[in-house]
Amino acid sequence: MSAPLIVSAGAATHIGLRRTLNEDALLSSAPVFIVADGMGGHEAGERASAAVVEEFSPYIGRSSLDIDDVLEILSRSRAAVDALSASAMGRAGTTLSGVVLANVDGMGYWLSFNIGDSRTYRFSDGELEQISVDHSVVQELLESGELSVADAATDHRRNIITRAIGAGSTGDADFWMFPAERDDRMLICSDGLSSEVSDEQISQILAVESDPQIAAAALIDEAVSAGGRDNITVVVVDAVSVASRPGVQMRADDDIDEETRPREAVAGGMG
Known part of the structure; x- marks a missing residue:
């Protein structure tokens, strides 16, 4: 049986123009697409973000994950990062934002999660929507x-x-x-992108560059050109084939009718 959601992805990261260490980490391989922005200095941030990626890595190759899987991974990630602080790595920490591919009654869904101020967006029908909500004072x-x-x-x-x-x-x-739809494009990024590049500029690049890898690289270039004051990491994920109901696959270039269209996206915190 085909996976309920098949994607194509691209990813890129850059140290920026002012930092001496890249504390960002990413994972971009189905069913996991995440960006972690480490903090703590003296390699603590770099190791914290890498520790989270390491906890998600064993799930690569599965057709989908569910919320219990992600909660378990996050619990292990927190223990791993806390252990870094306990081992004289300083006050190690990291943000985390991303999506995993999910299966709900045979239909393809996005399961998005966020902690901190890295971000996840959905670009669909020419509109950019921020899915995640920053955990920040601002x-x-x-x-x-x-x-x-x-x-x-x-x-x-x-x-x-x-x-x-x-x-x-x-x-x-x-x-x-929320249910995936054909032509969905998910963007996951560290604040090195969102603090340098406006939503309008992001939308323009996502609309023009159809290849997710080229789009990711173009977003990085835009952030560097704008000043590159922080590490910059970008993951772009395109829905290539989506099951809108059990056993029915839609590719991005297929025609669909209202009977096979997925339900409207439902956004809301579950944690």
Whole structure:
């Protein structure tokens, strides 16, 4: 039986123009597509992000994962990162954002999760939608109305996060589950992209570059050209074939009718 969701992906990372160490890590192989942005300095951040990737790596090659799988991996990831701090690595920590391919009654779904201020977006029908919600001081100020969107981009607190894996945080990840649709393009990135490149510029690149690897590289180049003040990591995932109902596969170039169209996406925290 075919997998309910078949994808094509591209990924790229860059140290940026001001850092001496790349503390970002990524995994881009079905069914796991994640970006982790480490913190802690003195190699602690680099090892923290790598530890999370290592915990997800054994699941590569499976057709899908479910939320219990991800919760178990996150629990092991937190233990691994906490162990780094305990072994004199300093206050090791990392953000994490991404998607895994999921199977709901034979239909292809995206299972998205986030902790920290790395981000996951969906680009569909020419529209860019941020799926994840930043765990940051600035995001909390935006939600309370104490800070405007225009001021948020330059606020001196924009790099202060409120949840992480490690770094003394016990905050949980947020989850979203929604059906995949043909032509979906998922973007996962560290804040080295989102802090340098506007949503409009991101949308333009995702619309023009049809190859996910070329799109990922183009986004990196744009962030470097804008200043590259942080490490930059990008993963682009395209839905190539989607089962909208058990046994029915849709490729991205297939015609579909309303009977086979998946239900509308449902966004909402599950954690």
